[in-house]
Each structure stands twice: as structure tokens, then as C-alpha cells.
Amino acid sequence: MLSLLQPHRAQGAEPPETVCIQCHSGLPDKLGAPVNLWKTSIHAENGISCNSCHGGDPKNAADAMNRSLGFLGAPKEEQIPAFCGRCHVGVMKDYLASKHGKALGKGGPTCVTCHSNHHVLKASLDLINEKTCTQCHTFERAAAIKAAMQQTEGYIVGIDQRIAALQKVGVDTEEMGKSLFSIRNRFHTLFHDVDVQRVKTESTQINGDLAKISTQLTAIEDSRTKRKIAGGVAIFCVLLIAFLFHLMKKTYD
Incomplete structure (x- = not known):
């Protein structure tokens, strides 16, 4: 599926106006929420759009969710590291080698626990904070x-x-x-x-x-x-x- 994903763009690049964004921007509640969350993410800042992660055809509404064109829906909890790791290979390796990674599927944290999903947060020490860490253990x-x-x-x-x-x-x-x-x-x-x-x-x-x-x-x-x-x-x-x-x-x- 990776070959079907859009390549990373330079920081500050304008993300393309995909059919995903055009459609979901006008939808209410949880159907439109991903777009609003994504707009303030590090992914949007770097020109990474919906199809960069989810695949599919970003220019054709009929094929936007076509699985034969690589479309992937929301991954299950134990699939999240591999989903994100298609781009963040080294990070996934570090995560899986850690105690957090070894607890995958057993209640341990995944990428979205700290980085969120559509509102993806930039990697920094700010992510190590009492609110996030105490979801699972003491700080x-x-x-x-x-x-x-x-x-x-x-x-x-x-x-x-x-x-x-x-x-x-x-x-x-x-x-x-x-x-x-x-x-x-x-x-x-x-x-x-x-x-x-x-x-x-x-x-x-x-x-x-x-x-x-x-x-x-x-x-x-x-x-x-x-x-x-x-x-x-x-x-x-x-x-x-x-x-x-x-x-x-x-x-x-």
C-alpha cells in the first residue's frame, strides 16, 4: 500500500484540496471533525493530506475510498503503530522496542495516545506531560x-x-x-x-x-x-x- 501513498512535502507546503476535504468539510459532527482537527496538525503544516495516510484516489470522489487503490480506514488499536510506521519507520522501531510497545494490545499506549490522530501533534518534550502520562500510570x-x-x-x-x-x-x-x-x-x-x-x-x-x-x-x-x-x-x-x-x-x- 505504501507505493500508493502521497510523498512527504516540504515544511510549510500547502496541502492539496482533496475530495476528502471537500466532502467532509461540509459534514456535521464526527464526520466533519477530522478535517477541522487535521487543519491544525503538524501533518497539514507539512502538506500531508488525508490520502497520504489513508490512500485512495484524492481527486475522484467515486474512488476516494476504493480499497483496490490502497484505501485504508481507521486502523484497529494494535494496527496503529504499523499504520503510522509506514512513514515513521525509525520511530516505530523505537516504540516497539520500548515497554510501551511491548504492551501493545494489552492496554499499552499507541501513537495516538500521545500524538492524537487527526490533530497530529509535533514530536517534542511537551508531549511528556502529567495529563497524558497519568492516563496509564503516575507521572x-x-x-x-x-x-x-x-x-x-x-x-x-x-x-x-x-x-x-x-x-x-x-x-x-x-x-x-x-x-x-x-x-x-x-x-x-x-x-x-x-x-x-x-x-x-x-x-x-x-x-x-x-x-x-x-x-x-x-x-x-x-x-x-x-x-x-x-x-x-x-x-x-x-x-x-x-x-x-x-x-x-x-x-x-
Whole structure:
């Protein structure tokens, strides 16, 4: 079925006006609710429309729910990870390896428990919250995991911004960017881990790797600052010499 799904679009892309949206937008209650929920989702923000997940023909109302064209209805609870995992392969693997994933079909949480279904929420530490987590257990373990990851998340965001700033002024940051991308992926694997000690250990190791990139960035930033200061001094000296020459010329004149 995957080959029939629409490819992901760039962030901020306008999702196509499919027959699914055209039809369900005008329907009342639960038949129209999915469209309104989807409009405020991370999927809509990235141009991912109904057929991207559910298949079918998005341009022909008669075939919009044609199963021979790959249409899939709402998956059963135990099918949800595989349904979402067609696109989010790595995330599904991390989830299934966790205690949450091992409890699939036995009352454990699925993707929609935390991310919702049509109102799909962007992956972030905000999803680890007391309201969501206490649906199944106390918040104590989840709070410890979130606390261990918050510093690292802030560190990653800060370094990403510093790399972007240097890129704008023409500095070659390709290797640092690749390193950060790899580290960010390692960090994201922890989002579905419920082993507090492992999360703490991995977060500490990731922070160490981020510190190496930060040191490289600091060296570049300091070098650029020194060049700016040296350039400013040089310009000041040139202006001073020009001013003195002007005074001397007026004196002799």
C-alpha cells in the first residue's frame, strides 16, 4: 500500500484540496471533525493530506475510498503503530522496542495516545506531560525522563541556531551540521524509551558530543570577532591618518 501513498512535502507546503476535504468539510459532527482537527496538525503544516495516510484516489470522489487503490480506514488499536510506521519507520522501531510497545494490545499506549490522530501533534518534550502520562500510570518516571532530556534539547536548539547564523555569513559549517544531525537522531531515539537510567546516561553522552561542536563553534565565533575588531582598528587608523593629514594640509595652506 505504501507505493500508493502521497510523498512527504516540504515544511510549510500547502496541502492539496482533496475530495476528502471537500466532502467532509461540509459534514456535521464526527464526520466533519477530522478535517477541522487535521487543519491544525503538524501533518497539514507539512502538506500531508488525508490520502497520504489513508490512500485512495484524492481527486475522484467515486474512488476516494476504493480499497483496490490502497484505501485504508481507521486502523484497529494494535494496527496503529504499523499504520503510522509506514512513514515513521525509525520511530516505530523505537516504540516497539520500548515497554510501551511491548504492551501493545494489552492496554499499552499507541501513537495516538500521545500524538492524537487527526490533530497530529509535533514530536517534542511537551508531549511528556502529567495529563497524558497519568492516563496509564503516575507521572514520576516520565517527569524524571523529561528532566533528563530538557537540557539536551535546549543545547541542540542553541547549537542549531549558532550553525545557522554562521551559514548566513558564508562560513562552511557542513561537517558540524552533519554531526548535529546525527546527534539529534540519537537524541530522538530516547523519546520512546521509558528506562530512566538509560535516558540519563545517553543524555549525558550526547551532551558531551554537543560540547565538542560547541567548542568548534566558539573557536570560529572568537576568530570572527577578533577579525572584526582588527578590521575596526584598521579602519580607525586609516581615518585617523586621513584626519591628521587633513589638519597638516590646512596648516601648510
